[in-house]
Amino acid sequence: MRKNRNSFTGSIGFVLAAAGSAVGLGNIWRFPYLAARDGGGLFLVIYLILAVTFGFTLLLTEVAIGRNTKQSPLTAYGKLRPKWKGLGVIACIIPMMIMPYYCVIGGWVVKYFLAFLTGSGVQTATEGYFTDFITDTSTPIGMMIVFLFLTMVVVLGGVDKGIEKFSRIVMPLLVFLIIIISAFSLTISHTDDSGVVRTGMEGLKILFIPSAESLNFQSIYTTTMDAMGQLFYSLSVAMGIMIAYGSYMKDESNLPKSVGQIEIFDTAIAFLAGVMIIPAVYAFMGKEGMQSSGPGLMFVSLPKVFEAMGPIGNLIGCLFFAMVLFAATTSAVSILEAIVSSFIDKFHMERKQATLAEGLIALVLGIVVCLGYNKFYFEIKLPNGAVAQILDIMDYVSNNLLMPIVAVGTCILVGWILKPKYVEDEITKNGEKFARKGVYNVMIKYVAPIMLVVLFLKALGIV
Numbered sequence: 001m002r003k004n005r006n007s008f009t010g011s012i013g014f015v016l017a018a019a020g021s022a023v024g025l026g027n028i029w030r031f032p033y034l035a036a037r038d039g040g041g042l043f044l045v046i047y048l049i050l051a052v053t054f055g056f057t058l059l060l061t062e063v064a065i066g067r068n069t070k071q072s073p074l075t076a077y078g079k080l081r082p083k084w085k086g087l088g089v090i091a092c093i094i095p096m097m098i099m100p101y102y103c104v105i106g107g108w109v110v111k112y113f114l115a116f117l118t119g120s121g122v123q124t125a126t127e128g129y130f131t132d133f134i135t136d137t138s139t140p141i142g143m144m145i146v147f148l149f150l151t152m153v154v155v156l157g158g159v160d161k162g163i164e165k166f167s168r169i170v171m172p173l174l175v176f177l178i179i180i181i182s183a184f185s186l187t188i189s190h191t192d193d194s195g196v197v198r199t200g201m202e203g204l205k206i207l208f209i210p211s212a213e214s215l216n217f218q219s220i221y222t223t224t225m226d227a228m229g230q231l232f233y234s235l236s237v238a239m240g241i242m243i244a245y246g247s248y249m250k251d252e253s254n255l256p257k258s259v260g261q262i263e264i265f266d267t268a269i270a271f272l273a274g275v276m277i278i279p280a281v282y283a284f285m286g287k288e289g290m291q292s293s294g295p296g297l298m299f300v301s302l303p304k305v306f307e308a309m310g311p312i313g314n315l316i317g318c319l320f321f322a323m324v325l326f327a328a329t330t331s332a333v334s335i336l337e338a339i340v341s342s343f344i345d346k347f348h349m350e351r352k353q354a355t356l357a358e359g360l361i362a363l364v365l366g367i368v369v370c371l372g373y374n375k376f377y378f379e380i381k382l383p384n385g386a387v388a389q390i391l392d393i394m395d396y397v398s399n400n401l402l403m404p405i406v407a408v409g410t411c412i413l414v415g416w417i418l419k420p421k422y423v424e425d426e427i428t429k430n431g432e433k434f435a436r437k438g439v440y441n442v443m444i445k446y447v448a449p450i451m452l453v454v455l456f457l458k459a460l461g462i463v
Helices: 011-022 025-037 041-069 073-080 082-117 121-125 129-134 139-156 159-186 200-208 217-235 241-247 255-289 295-308 312-347 351-371 390-417 421-428 437-459
Strands: 189-191 197-199
Touching: 011 159, 011 241, 011 255, 011 312, 025 041, 025 200, 025 217, 025 255, 025 295, 025 312, 041 073, 041 200, 041 217, 041 241, 041 255, 041 390, 041 421, 041 437, 073 082, 073 241, 073 312, 082 121, 082 129, 082 139, 082 295, 082 312, 082 351, 082 390, 121 129, 121 295, 121 312, 129 139, 129 295, 139 159, 139 312, 139 351, 159 200, 159 255, 159 312, 189 255, 197 200, 197 255, 200 255, 217 255, 217 390, 217 437, 241 312, 255 295, 255 421, 295 312, 312 351, 351 390, 390 437, 421 437
Parallel strands: none
Antiparallel strands: 189 197
16 A cells, blocks of 8 residues: 555545546436436336445445555455456456547537537537537547546546545536526427427426336336446446545545445436436427437437527527536546556556556547547447447447446455455444445345346347
């Protein structure tokens, strides 16, 4: 352990930074789409159940490992058990794979934010705008570099003066913008060309009320798998981030309380993202408009919604993409920090050297991802049936394959080798109570590993 290891100044700093990591693009564009597609209320109920059991187990375990070892993901597993250091290598590879394409998508957000900020947001709603932008050979690279630079500046500032300070400023602004836009979304009423009137409140019902067709075994199974996959995005688990952030957590901080606050913060933001997006899209585009997922929802469907709002649409669009930019940056900072902390602990680099080294790697791979839509364009079919190009392949390998492997490995290591008492001792060493001890023990040893294996097999197209 390095004697001069940085740390968050307190529990609030840790919670805001960790919540900032959790609240990213996965919450903003993926959660609303899955909720609308998977039966609304059914998805929300299953997600909540998994959040307080499955998600809580993985999140608590990783933070506890980080705080106990005071090590980054690359070195923490090896410190626990030398034979398990390979799991740390995989846990470090994951953010290194995610960082380049996340910066590319972050660059897309920068582009749209600037368009709305300069009053030309209406152009983003024109047919083919998004496709023309991402297939351009230079502009996406420039936007990616801007986003990467912003992320590196924060990480270069260190844990307390960079990440924590940034999170303390940005997270309240992020929450404020989401609440404002969500409230506005519920007041929307729109009459289409055929005279049908749709309101935001009707769209809210689709989000919260389970659809009758979703109440069958196949739908419940699919929804459970989707909700479990979403938790990886939502809580930033199985990618080394929470181990890195946990290593900066002071020993006297209340660990279970902090993890519970992260859960509440993240789940609330995810729900608000649904309230913010689904009612507006439904009012202007009907149920058909809610079928778009990922980039299609954020960069194609929503600009059309903002255009249909009239003069106020450009303002709402500007606020929306400012909020998305905040969310994307806080997550990118955590992804970069997981890698930087690994370089520092493993190779004894200075923070500046480690940040610049990973920045260069992300830059080169980010350019490759950008060119994957033009110069390097190709398509292959993934085992799960999806048609993919470079960005999709990197996302599939990191999120669908490597992350479940790390999560299963962590469950086996803590649940069966170190035993759950390892985490219990870390939690209660300051006299705190472990309120969900029973749930945790069952989840870490039995339920979570089985669910993760099923999720992995599903990604391979086997089940």
